Amino acid sequence: MATLLDKPVAPARRVPKAKRRTAVSTPEDRLVTLGCAASASLLTWFVLHLLLDSPGWLADLVVAYAIFLGMLYLVFRDRLGKLAAMDRLVTTIVFTGALGLLLPLLFLLVYIVVKGAPHLRLDFFVEDQSAVSPVDPSTEGGGLHAIIGTLEQTAMALLFVVPLGLLTAIFLNETRSRLRKPVRVFVDAMSGLPSIVAGLFVYAALIIPGAVRGSSFFNYSGFMACIALTVVMLPTVTRTVDVVLRLVPDGLREASLALGASRARTVWSVVLPTARTGVTTAIILGIARVVGETAPLLFTAAGSTLLNLNPFAGQQEALPLFVYRYVQTSVEAQRERGYVGALVLIIIIFVLFAVARIVGRNRTARKPRRTRTRESS
Amino acid sequence: MTITTARAGEPPPARRPIDDAPSRVDKVFRRVTTGGGITVLVLLVVIGFFLTLQSAPALRYAGFGFFSTVEFNTTADSPVFGVLGMLTGTITVALIAVFIAVPISVLAALFITDYAGTRLRGLLTGLVDLLAAIPSLLYGLWGFSFLAPQVEPVTAWLSRNFSWIPLFATKENATLTQSMFVAGLVVSLMVLPITTSIIREVFAQTPPGEKEAALALGGTRWGMVRSVVLPFGRGGIVGGAMLGLGRALGETIAVSLLLPQLPSIVTHVLESGGATISGFIAHNAGISGLGLNAMMAAGLVLFLFTLATNFSASIIISRSRSGAGVDA
Numbered sequence: 026m027a028t029l030l031d032k033p034v035a036p037a038r039r040v041p042k043a044k045r046r047t048a049v050s051t052p053e054d055r056l057v058t059l060g061c062a063a064s065a066s067l068l069t070w071f072v073l074h075l076l077l078d079s080p081g082w083l084a085d086l087v088v089a090y091a092i093f094l095g096m097l098y099l100v101f102r103d104r105l106g107k108l109a110a111m112d113r114l115v116t117t118i119v120f121t122g123a124l125g126l127l128l129p130l131l132f133l134l135v136y137i138v139v140k141g142a143p144h145l146r147l148d149f150f151v152e153d154q155s156a157v158s159p160v161d162p163s164t165e166g167g168g169l170h171a172i173i174g175t176l177e178q179t180a181m182a183l184l185f186v187v188p189l190g191l192l193t194a195i196f197l198n199e200t201r202s203r204l205r206k207p208v209r210v211f212v213d214a215m216s217g218l219p220s221i222v223a224g225l226f227v228y229a230a231l232i233i234p235g236a237v238r239g240s241s242f243f244n245y246s247g248f249m250a251c252i253a254l255t256v257v258m259l260p261t262v263t264r265t266v267d268v269v270l271r272l273v274p275d276g277l278r279e280a281s282l283a284l285g286a287s288r289a290r291t292v293w294s295v296v297l298p299t300a301r302t303g304v305t306t307a308i309i310l311g312i313a314r315v316v317g318e319t320a321p322l323l324f325t326a327a328g329s330t331l332l333n334l335n336p337f338a339g340q341q342e343a344l345p346l347f348v349y350r351y352v353q354t355s356v357e358a359q360r361e362r363g364y365v366g367a368l369v370l371i372i373i374i375f376v377l378f379a380v381a382r383i384v385g386r387n388r389t390a391r392k393p394r395r396t397r398t399r400e401s402s
Numbered sequence: 403m404t405i406t407t408a409r410a411g412e413p414p415p416a417r418r419p420i421d422d423a424p425s426r427v428d429k430v431f432r433r434v435t436t437g438g439g440i441t442v443l444v445l446l447v448v449i450g451f452f453l454t455l456q457s458a459p460a461l462r463y464a465g466f467g468f469f470s471t472v473e474f475n476t477t478a479d480s481p482v483f484g485v486l487g488m489l490t491g492t493i494t495v496a497l498i499a500v501f502i503a504v505p506i507s508v509l510a511a512l513f514i515t516d517y518a519g520t521r522l523r524g525l526l527t528g529l530v531d532l533l534a535a536i537p538s539l540l541y542g543l544w545g546f547s548f549l550a551p552q553v554e555p556v557t558a559w560l561s562r563n564f565s566w567i568p569l570f571a572t573k574e575n576a577t578l579t580q581s582m583f584v585a586g587l588v589v590s591l592m593v594l595p596i597t598t599s600i601i602r603e604v605f606a607q608t609p610p611g612e613k614e615a616a617l618a619l620g621g622t623r624w625g626m627v628r629s630v631v632l633p634f635g636r637g638g639i640v641g642g643a644m645l646g647l648g649r650a651l652g653e654t655i656a657v658s659l660l661l662p663q664l665p666s667i668v669t670h671v672l673e674s675g676g677a678t679i680s681g682f683i684a685h686n687a688g689i690s691g692l693g694l695n696a697m698m699a700a701g702l703v704l705f706l707f708t709l710a711t712n713f714s715a716s717i718i719i720s721r722s723r724s725g726a727g728v729d730a
Contacts, residue, residue, distance in 0.1 A: 081555035112622035119517055122509020123526065126598065129591050130533055133544045140547075192438025200435055208439040210716060211446055217645065217712040218705070219652025221680045222449065225701040230452040256445065263442070288424075289431035310531065317537020320654040320680070323687040345539050349655060352543050367540055374535055382528065 057100055058117075065093035094118070134371065141368030144361045149369065154330035159354070163361035170332040171347035171366065175373075177336045178247050178326065178343055179316055182254035186262050187308060193259075194266035199278075199292050212267075216260035221320040223256040228324035245327040247336030250343065253321035262311040269303030270296060302384055309381040313374050319345035344370050450705065457699030460692060468699060474665045474682070476693035483696045485679065485703050487665030491582065492678040492704070494668060495657060496650035498586025499593050503650075504643045506590075507597035514598075515605040516627060527602070534595035542656030545588035550579045550660070557583060557672045572673045582671040585660040585678075589653045597646040600719065604638025605631055637718060644715030651708050657681035679704040 069089035097117060101110035149167040157166035193212065197205055227249050235243020243249075273296050281291040297304070322328075328346040333339050344366055351363030424432065461468055464483060471484020514526050561572040572578065608631050616626040658681035668676040677685075679700050689697060 081552065081559075083552055083556045084559060087556075108622055108625075112624040115624040115627070116517065119509050119513045122506050123513035123518070125506040126510045126526070126533070126594060127529065130529070130536070132548070133536065133540060136544055136548050137540065189438055189441055192435055193442055196435035196439035200432055202432070202436055202439070204436065204439060204443075208442060210713070211443050213716045214709055214712045215442060215446055217648040217652070217708055217715075218449075219654060219680050219708055221652070221654040221683050222453070222701055222705050222708075225683065225698060226449045226452055229456040229698055230448070233456060256449070259442065259445075287427040287431070289427050292431070310535065313535040317535075317539055319537070319539045320684055323684055327688075345537065345655075348543065349539055349659075352547070353659070363543070367543055370537070371540060374537070378532055378535060 054101075054113075057104070058097065061096040061100060062093055065089050065096055068092055090121070137364065137367050137371055140361075141364040141366075144365050145368060149365060153332040155332070157330075159356050159359055161358060163358040163365065166362075168344065168347055168362075168366055168369065170329065171342040171344045172369070173332065173334065174247060174250075174326065174336075174341040174343040175316060175345070178250045178254055178322075178341070179312060181248065181251035181336060182258055182315065183308070183312065185251070185255040186258045186311065189255075190259055190262035190266055190308075190311075191304070193263045194270055195292055195296075197263075197267050198270040199288065199296065209267075212260050212263050216264055218256070218260070219320070220257050220318050221323070223253045224321035224324040226256065227253045227321075232325070241338055244338075245325065245340045246338055247326055247333070247341035250322050250326035250341065251336070253325045254315050254318065257318055257321055258311050258315045261314055262307060265307035265310060266300075266304055269300050269307055272303065273299045306381045306385040309377055309384065313377040313381070316373055316377070317345050317370055319349050322346050323349075344373075450702075453698055453702040453705060457695055457702050460695035460699045463692065464696070464699075468696075472665060472667055474677075474696070476689075476691070476696050481692055481696075483693075485700050487667055488677050488679045488682050488700060489703065489707075490667050491661070491665065491676040492651055492680070492707075494582050494671060494676070495586045495589055495653075495661075495678055496647050498583060498671065499589035499650040499653075500597075500643055500647050502587060502590035503593040503597055503646055504639070507594055507601050507642065507646075508639060510594075510598050511602040511605050512627060512631070514602050515608075516623065516631060527599075530595050530598050530602070534599075538592055538653060538655045541588050541592055542659035545584065545656060546580075546659045549588065550584045553584055553587065554578050557581065561672050568669075570672060572670050577674040578672055580660060580662050580674040582661070582668055582676050585657050585676075586671075588656050588660060589650050592653055592656065593646040593650050596649050597642040600642035600645055601635065601638050604635045604642070604719075608634045637721060641715050641719030644711060644718060648708050648711040648715055651711060652680055652704065653678075654680040654684050658684040 066089050069085055069092060073085055073088060094114060094117065098110050098114045101113045105113075144163045146164050146167075148164070149169075150172065151169055152167035153170035154166045154168075193208065196202065197209055197212075231243045231252070232245065232249060277295050277299060278291055281295045282288070286294070322343050322345060326343055326346065327340045328350060329340040329342045331342075333341045348363045348366040348370060351359045351366065354360060354363075460483070463481070464471070468484050470486055471482060472487035474483045474485075474487065475481060476483050510526075510530075514523055514530075518526060557578050560570045561578070564570040565572065612630045612634075613626055616630050617623075621629070657678050661676050661678065661681055662674060663677040663682050663685040664675065665677040665682065666675060683697050683701055686693070686697065
């Protein structure tokens, strides 16, 4: 508490006029910060590159940052005193922490775009790898088979996940069953389930017994991948829908029940329509998370270089598998193919994300309009 | 559902008996939703059951030695295999990841709740969601083709000058690219979204009255954060770290790309070497026979281990939240 309450009387008597600054940042402060940054980077450059042998730009960055923090603290202590200097120091560190969240993402995006974009052709969306040999340049052939596979597997997984996830979320929110607590705990635990375990499970439960009996249905196929993806996706969708349903005001439910509607009717005509946009957003985000999952597909779809439209028989490719397989090879052209696949994957994820944001924004935009119509009628 | 309005002059309608037993529709509704809810429970049990079933031959063969054997060799004439090497690798990578991710998450969460403006706050919350949607595969790809070569000179320098600290020690002329440290670094990026969002949620529940009181007493923002937000959010930080640990334990594809996947007990984390359970399984997909059973057993160990971690994490988080409603 020392920072909050300096000795109550003493400082007030010693410095009666100077007001203590606690949070405001003036243009002068910003200039000083910039100056510190500039001199810290120059000093680092001087010491690490002219006097010593720098071990790389990452080390430069770390050293420069440390010097910058030190300088900032000293300069601000000189100008405004210990308390303000500490505050300034922490503000800077917190700001860096937020940058630490943003920078890797930027690096990653730029890297994949730079590596993938030069080799991306429109052919990628219409051809498969059937007529391609590994040494062909990476602009030959394409990833149609992978895109189709990903689409089919994700769409089928949705067929299971949406009803089940909705039911579970409704169960958690709209009933007063004694089982709610254990179910919620298990959903939480399952959302942390390693995705490879989902693949192993489908392999152990369906594909191994299927192989023993020589079944063509219970073998590597897109459908098996879809089951594994369902296991991965179900808890995330359930949790987000659960959160959305919790936001529906209790007044609406009570009004509906007071009018004599059954609980089922209330959920169907009041709760779900109110939460519609939120539920849609939750499902789209669920898709975005599952589209890049590789681990559950390794033991289930198993990959292929040919177009396989039938998800119920035969190995099927998926975009993540395509990337995973090709980036591990030592052939340059194959690796470039992998990067193109990664670029397409990230584009798909971004499009899904943008759609989710737009759908989510509509909810807030429509709200005032709805109240206005109610007032006028 | 008929509503009768009393007309003037008529006696009020007789009191209607209210039936509070659930109607047939409600019973069906309740049964159907309960069925949906129980599916999740059943699914988890079924997963455990089938993994146990398929790993039984390997466990029967190796006996208790499965948990104390480091190497994993199922193709030799007399197979010797165990999960110990992979398990220690998994835990090492996860711990490195959490140690890097949690401080950054705390700072980022603080920034979102207490430093950023309203607009920026919404933007950053969306960004954390986006980060969670970037697949492990892409992080792994980026990590092994971009980050690992960039980090190598730094780790080389560390091991040259600080090898007296056991953490940074390496053998002479060891390769430094496919190391546990780099794997942990990349996994930490993947753990960031989950830890940040949990910690942010807990920080956001700090009673505003106490925060305002701290500021009104003349405290700086740091003073407010240190004396109100951080003590309040301690449980959330621990819970978020545990949940992040659970995620890090199960990270698969990135680790399988970044580590050589040779099970051993790694004492030099800056050096190339080591394996994790999930990475090893992904790396050896397509194996058959006893090796497959042994991998199922390893998967079972991973399954139980992450379940235990996640359970304790959710207990810690729910405890830290239970006191959250108290606003003095």
